Amino acid sequence: xxxxxxxxxxxxxxxxxxxxxxSLTDATVYFDHPVHAMAExxxxxxxxxxxxxxAARVAVELTAESARALAAAIEAALAAVPAALVA
Amino acid sequence: xxxxxxxxxxxxxxxxxxxxxxxLAVPEDxxxxxxxxxxxxxxxxxxxxxxxxxxKFAAHGxxxxxxxxxxxEAPGASPDDAAAVARANGGVPDDRLVGDVNAAAEYxxxxxxxxxxxxxxxxCSGGRQSFLAACSLQLDAAVxxxxxxxxxxPPEGMPLKVTPIVGLAKDLSCPLLGLFGADDKYPAxxxxxxxxxxxxxxxxxxxxxxxxxxxxxxFSVDRTAYRPEAATDGWQKxxxxxxxxxxx
Numbered sequence: 001x002x003x004x005x006x007x008x009x010x011x012x013x014x015x016x017x018x019x020x021x022x023s024l025t026d027a028t029v030y031f032d033h034p035v036h037a038m039a040e041x042x043x044x045x046x047x048x049x050x051x052x053x054x055a056a057r058v059a060v061e062l063t064a065e066s067a068r069a070l071a072a073a074i075e076a077a078l079a080a081v082p083a084a085l086v087a
Numbered sequence: 088x089x090x091x092x093x094x095x096x097x098x099x100x101x102x103x104x105x106x107x108x109x110x111l112a113v114p115e116d117x118x119x120x121x122x123x124x125x126x127x128x129x130x131x132x133x134x135x136x137x138x139x140x141x142x143k144f145a146a147h148g149x150x151x152x153x154x155x156x157x158x159x160e161a162p163g164a165s166p167d168d169a170a171a172v173a174r175a176n177g178g179v180p181d182d183r184l185v186g187d188v189n190a191a192a193e194y195x196x197x198x199x200x201x202x203x204x205x206x207x208x209x210x211c212s213g214g215r216q217s218f219l220a221a222c223s224l225q226l227d228a229a230v231x232x233x234x235x236x237x238x239x240x241p242p243e244g245m246p247l248k249v250t251p252i253v254g255l256a257k258d259l260s261c262p263l264l265g266l267f268g269a270d271d272k273y274p275a276x277x278x279x280x281x282x283x284x285x286x287x288x289x290x291x292x293x294x295x296x297x298x299x300x301x302x303x304x305x306f307s308v309d310r311t312a313y314r315p316e317a318a319t320d321g322w323q324k325x326x327x328x329x330x331x332x333x334x335x
Contacts, residue, residue, distance in 0.1 A: 005242055006174060006175075008175060026175065028171070028174065028175050030174070033131065033303075033304060033310060033312065035131060035167045035170075038311055039311060040302070040310075040311045040312055046171045046174075046175070048171065048175070050172065050175070053161075053164070054160070054161035054164035054165075054168040054169055054171070054172045055164055055165070055168050057168050057171055059167065059171065
């Protein structure tokens, strides 16, 4: 199935795409068919900067298990540093 | 069947007279009277696998044309980047889709050897758009491959700006072939059954098939969703259907 559901957030940071590093302004997160991963559905994240064109995108397609592990790892990494650093 | 063909990228004047990239495949079979097919790509975009479908129609004797529905937002972008932009923007506006399909149909009708008959086929989001086009334009045969959001609204919270269009069914201009997967959730079998009932009540000719063991995108040969039995039977139904309604 196409789930269609999409979470869209504004972000600040940088990503490295086909043309090198660029500033990131948006991320879309959705569970749907992947373009490349060999799974029926994957958790897909597009890190984007629409102002720099469609190719200003870093894309990942993760199995649900991998995506949950990544989310936990992100939280763990943030929790492991002094709060003042990540305030 | 020799399956000789020519395929090339062209530019057509789409909705609003916008320049729209399109992929054209024409049989090299010497036929002097043939039907045309407008191919509407799936939500992942104007990609290599859908271009292969365009060529498949030409190999079977139809002139086929697929407009790049995401061209305006992402000219020259790779299909996956363009699809990401389209998703973030909420999809393709319905009126623009109709204009682009109309332009593609007109282009095919004007080709040498055209018999003037035009079919449309769409996959995934293109399935809904195939139905939309057939309710908005004068066409000769339409195929809906697992198109959702025709009867039911999109799930809450999704950014797609599409609305149910079952109310247009009274204007359906041609027979409709529907090919669906029993395991699909969008559209689920109850949604396609409801559409079939509406068409029955309106006396609109249609032929729906729902394949057991298949879900969404079962025609996609490069995805794990591919189901060869359903896809092979589905293709045969497409050839039979177009053979009946697009022949001279």
